[in-house]
Amino acid sequence: MTKQITLSHVNKTYVVGENPLHVLNDINLSIKEGEYISIMGPSGSGKSTLLNMIGLLDRIDSGSLVLENTETTALTEEQRAKLRRNSLGFIFQNFQLISRLTALENAELPLVLAGIDTSKRTEIVTKLFESLGLADRLQHLPKQLSGGQLQRVAIARAMVMSPKILLADEPTGNLDQKSGKDVVAVLEQLNLQGITLIMVTHDHELGARANRQLKMVDGVIVSDSGTSIEKDTKNEVA
Amino acid sequence: MKWRDSWRFSAQVLLRHKARTVLLSFAVAIGVSSVLLLTSVGEGARHYVSSEFASLGSDILIILPGKKETSGGSIPFYSTTPRDLTIEDAQAINHLSKVKSVAPIIAGTALVSHKNKSREVITIGSTQDFMNVRNLTLAQGRGFSQKSVDLAESICIIGAQLKNDLFGRYNAMGQWLKIADRRYRVVGILKERGESLGLDMRDMVIIPIRSAESLFNSPALFRILIALKPRQDEQLVKQRILSLIKKRHDDEEDITIISQNAMMSSFEGISNFLTVAIGVIASISLVVAGFLIMNVSYISVSKRQQEIGLLKAIGATANEVRIIFLTESALLIFLGVSLGLATGYILAALFNQFITSFMLIIPWWAAVASGLMSFIIGLLFTWLPAAKAAGQDPVSAMRGN
Numbered sequence: 021m022t023k024q025i026t027l028s029h030v031n032k033t034y035v036v037g038e039n040p041l042h043v044l045n046d047i048n049l050s051i052k053e054g055e056y057i058s059i060m061g062p063s064g065s066g067k068s069t070l071l072n073m074i075g076l077l078d079r080i081d082s083g084s085l086v087l088e089n090t091e092t093t094a095l096t097e098e099q100r101a102k103l104r105r106n107s108l109g110f111i112f113q114n115f116q117l118i119s120r121l122t123a124l125e126n127a128e129l130p131l132v133l134a135g136i137d138t139s140k141r142t143e144i145v146t147k148l149f150e151s152l153g154l155a156d157r158l159q160h161l162p163k164q165l166s167g168g169q170l171q172r173v174a175i176a177r178a179m180v181m182s183p184k185i186l187l188a189d190e191p192t193g194n195l196d197q198k199s200g201k202d203v204v205a206v207l208e209q210l211n212l213q214g215i216t217l218i219m220v221t222h223d224h225e226l227g228a229r230a231n232r233q234l235k236m237v238d239g240v241i242v243s244d245s246g247t248s249i250e251k252d253t254k255n256e257v258a
Numbered sequence: 259m260k261w262r263d264s265w266r267f268s269a270q271v272l273l274r275h276k277a278r279t280v281l282l283s284f285a286v287a288i289g290v291s292s293v294l295l296l297t298s299v300g301e302g303a304r305h306y307v308s309s310e311f312a313s314l315g316s317d318i319l320i321i322l323p324g325k326k327e328t329s330g331g332s333i334p335f336y337s338t339t340p341r342d343l344t345i346e347d348a349q350a351i352n353h354l355s356k357v358k359s360v361a362p363i364i365a366g367t368a369l370v371s372h373k374n375k376s377r378e379v380i381t382i383g384s385t386q387d388f389m390n391v392r393n394l395t396l397a398q399g400r401g402f403s404q405k406s407v408d409l410a411e412s413i414c415i416i417g418a419q420l421k422n423d424l425f426g427r428y429n430a431m432g433q434w435l436k437i438a439d440r441r442y443r444v445v446g447i448l449k450e451r452g453e454s455l456g457l458d459m460r461d462m463v464i465i466p467i468r469s470a471e472s473l474f475n476s477p478a479l480f481r482i483l484i485a486l487k488p489r490q491d492e493q494l495v496k497q498r499i500l501s502l503i504k505k506r507h508d509d510e511e512d513i514t515i516i517s518q519n520a521m522m523s524s525f526e527g528i529s530n531f532l533t534v535a536i537g538v539i540a541s542i543s544l545v546v547a548g549f550l551i552m553n554v555s556y557i558s559v560s561k562r563q564q565e566i567g568l569l570k571a572i573g574a575t576a577n578e579v580r581i582i583f584l585t586e587s588a589l590l591i592f593l594g595v596s597l598g599l600a601t602g603y604i605l606a607a608l609f610n611q612f613i614t615s616f617m618l619i620i621p622w623w624a625a626v627a628s629g630l631m632s633f634i635i636g637l638l639f640t641w642l643p644a645a646k647a648a649g650q651d652p653v654s655a656m657r658g659n
Contacts, residue, residue: 030394072653077569077570077571077652077653078651078653088510097576098576098577100574101570101573101574101575101576102573102575104571104572104573105572105573106573110571110572115511116564116567116571117569118565118568120270120271120274121270125270129306129569129572130572132259132260132263132267133259133573133574133578134573135260135571136265149280177572181573186564245522
């Protein structure tokens with residue numbers, strides 16, 4: 021498997037009032053194609069910030085972030101937006117669906133931004149909806165759908181551009197147990213098809229399902245089941 | 259993002275917020291219709307006066323006794339002259355080759371009565387050419403003949419209103435009426451017609467000029483109206499008339515010649531300026547509408563932060579977000595302009611339907627300018643909120659910060 025995402029000495033600091041808050045401290049991380057990674061840690065540990073950095077939703081202060089062989093730090097906002105559109109799929113805890121648009125219209129938004137024709141868009145979304153068990157929900161408004169259905173519409177939106185990387189921030193956080201399991205099953209199925217899945221979660225059980233688990237504390241990756249960081253950290257603590 | 263999708267996306271937003279859309283469209287529509295209606299008053303006034311001038315016929319010169327002097331104050335005055343304009347002066351002018359017809363005028367007011375009905379009306383003494391020069395037509399009877407003018411016959415032509423007031427529904431033709439202490443026989447009734455440059459043609463009486471001379475006991479003319487032959491050099495004719503009168507008045511240049519075309523063009527200049535000025539003042543309401551759109555756009559950007567954040571997260575560029583908001587504004591303005599144009603034209607048509615004495619005419623440039631201005635103002639005022647939306651950080655926006 022080839023390297024798909026590489027973070028080297030990545031730092032990010034927010035200024036809260038007059039005090040700097042170091043949310044990411046010298047992060048080094050390498051992710052290969054098709055990996056299934058969970059990022060866990062307490063609130064404020066920097067896991068969502070790390071996901072946002074990988075998703076190019078925020079800029080790193082220093083270090084380097086290579087995504088799909090592209091060094092992203094020097095990219096313009098427009099180039100970053102296009103890279104997000106074409107290579108990344110996002111799933112958010114609160115679904116982030118636009119209430120006035122139907123499920124179909126919500127799901128096709130990335131295709132609309134990419135300038136794809138209406139007929140092609142409908143074809144893509146319909147196929148995805150069929151595979152997600154939403155075939156009869158195309159014209160429903162978000163308020164007419166259950167939580168699990170809403171998240172599956174969001175997954176469809178994330179998948180319409182056939183991205184190679186799927187970033188999920190607490191994808192089951194707003195769902196009941198059954199819906200959560202269904203959503204996770206869909207995501208894992210996508211991972212089995214070769215899509216890299218990076219998921220931030222508080223849920224240890226869910227996190228443990230990933231092939232590779234990262235643990236973060238105070239902006240530092242303190243454990244990575246895919247490398248020897250955990251051992252090294254334990255040794256350092258000892 | 260394709261333009262069609264951008265328009266569709268914006269239309270969905272406008273449909274979703276119907277009350278906001280309707281109110282803002284009304285704001286723009288009020289601005290546009292104000293510009294149309296106010297400029298239509300100016301254009302209507304210009305048209306009214308132009309048609310009044312046109313009703314006198316084209317290529318008309320008016321000779322006034324006395325010379326227009328340059329004064330120290332702002333208002334020029336006409337000097338008094340020891341030499342009156344006379345019928346003979348008019349006859350001499352009539353012999354000039356470029357003159358088509360000449361109507362000397364003696365004017366005054368006199369008590370006109372028939373049986374027990376009487377009223378004070380403007381009495382004009384002139385020749386048979388007066389009818390031609392002033393483009394007057396008769397509803398009944400005949401005009402004056404040269405002979406009746408020369409012999410100062412006691413005949414008259416009366417206006418339609420005067421006929422109704424004095425004779426009611428009875429036939430006035432051939433009837434006698436009294437003007438001051440003299441008796442005149444009605445030989446013609448003017449066709450119904452409104453005021454013409456302040457002179458109510460419906461309420462006046464015309465008598466042969468020689469009769470007027472003795473009626474008012476003065477040979478002095480009030481005016482001489484001159485109709486020129488077609489395509490004459492107005493300045494040249496004026497010069498010829500001036501030198502002719504100068505020769506007849508002991509080398510004194512004691513008349514003023516006003517050209518109707520010159521009066522008309524200077525009036526048109528003033529009225530055009532006033533119409534544009536009115537339009538500019540009315541367009542202030544468009545600026546107010548622009549401010550409203552800006553405020554509402556700012557509110558919209560604040561309320562739709564999560565949506566903006568999402569769009570940016572899934573790959574919308576700053577420019578695409580900006581275009582989404584500008585398109586929304588453009589659609590809103592299009593609705594407002596369409597509504598405003600329709601309202602303006604419908605109101606003007608309704609006004610014209612019920613008020614016939616004055617016509618509202620919407621100048622084409624006012625419709626085009628108000629539409630263009632609405633778009634320019636609307637888009638300019640939306641630019642800042644749209645730029646704010648475009649500059650949003652996706653993560654903060656999605657959190658609603």
